[in-house]
Amino acid sequence: MSAPTGSSSPLRSKKPRFGSWRKGAAVGSTADSRLLDTPPSSDFTHTDPWRVMRIQSEFVQGFDSLAEIGPAISVFGSARTKPGTRHYEMGVEVGRRLVEAGVAVITGGGPGSMEAANKGAFEADGLSIGLGIELPFEQGMNQWVGLGVDFRYFFARKTMFVKYAQGFVVLPGGLGTLDELFEAMVLVQTSKVTQFPIVLVDSAFWSPLVAWIKDTMVEQGLVSPGDLDIIALADTPEEAVALVMAGEAGNKVAAG
Ligand SMILES: C/C(=C\CNc1ncnc2c1ncn2[C@@H]1O[C@H](COP(=O)(O)O)[C@@H](O)[C@H]1O)CO
Numbered sequence: 001m002s003a004p005t006g007s008s009s010p011l012r013s014k015k016p017r018f019g020s021w022r023k024g025a026a027v028g029s030t031a032d033s034r035l036l037d038t039p040p041s042s043d044f045t046h047t048d049p050w051r052v053m054r055i056q057s058e059f060v061q062g063f064d065s066l067a068e069i070g071p072a073i074s075v076f077g078s079a080r081t082k083p084g085t086r087h088y089e090m091g092v093e094v095g096r097r098l099v100e101a102g103v104a105v106i107t108g109g110g111p112g113s114m115e116a117a118n119k120g121a122f123e124a125d126g127l128s129i130g131l132g133i134e135l136p137f138e139q140g141m142n143q144w145v146g147l148g149v150d151f152r153y154f155f156a157r158k159t160m161f162v163k164y165a166q167g168f169v170v171l172p173g174g175l176g177t178l179d180e181l182f183e184a185m186v187l188v189q190t191s192k193v194t195q196f197p198i199v200l201v202d203s204a205f206w207s208p209l210v211a212w213i214k215d216t217m218v219e220q221g222l223v224s225p226g227d228l229d230i231i232a233l234a235d236t237p238e239e240a241v242a243l244v245m246a247g248e249a250g251n252k253v254a255a256g
Pocket residue numbers: 075076077078079080107108109110111114132133135139172173174175176177178180
């Protein structure tokens with residue numbers, strides 16, 4: 001006799017199932033018994049489902065640590081900028097002026113322009129935040145970070161830069177800086193974030209990139225001419241801070 005179909009099939013458990021399940025999977029064990037019977041091993045911590053728990057915990061930790069920071073601006077720029085250089089001093093001044101304007105400063109917590117912006121914010125007695133990232137080589141948070149949060153995953157960290165800031169100031173940088181800049185530009189372009197000023201400091205550095213977007217991307221119809229309005233160029237920290245504070249950050253500061 002063939003096996004009856006439907007709910008009385010011997011292959012189907014009568015117990016309620018949780019999460020995803022496969023028809024015909026072994027029945028007779030419970031989540032409790034599998035947990036308690038499994039021999040101790042660390043192998044399972046390297047599986048993708050377990051990684052999801054770690055990823056989730058990064059979001060929880062980030063949300064928890066940053067929920068109360070108040071108005072903030074994220075500052076990006078090269079990890080390789082050396083103290084004493086023009087771009088480093090610009091970063092210090094950007095950090096200081098942002099604090100004077102009433103906002104916290106968020107950076108990647110690393111060296112170079114991140115360190116510079118944290119230094120300016122810290123020395124101005126402001127909230128100087130570093131969102132550190134685990135890298136293959138030992139790095140550590142720069143000494144000017146007052147509130148630090150460490151991340152394993154770039155994507156979780158990048159969520160925090162946008163979620164807890166009301167605008168970006170971008171100093172000259174390399175691939176990491178461009179990655180952060182273009183992600184923010186796409187979020188504005190696709191209306192995932194609104195009222196989000198993105199200010200690029202040092203027009204001599206950024207103009208060739210802006211010209212390429214205009215002359216090649218816009219020209220070939222790959223972006224709209226209006227997309228160029230997503231970014232603003234500044235030549236001084238004073239100008240950059242004024243432009244970024246003209247957005248939602250300024251409204252929040254004014255509202256107290
Ligand atoms: C390569 C060096 C240090 C790397 N340390 C970093 N620590 C924290 N955040 C970093 C680091 N490197 C890149 N980032 C992120 O990307 C942006 C800078 O990248 P770029 O390629 O240098 O432009 C920065 O905003 C960070 O968020 C040298 O010692």
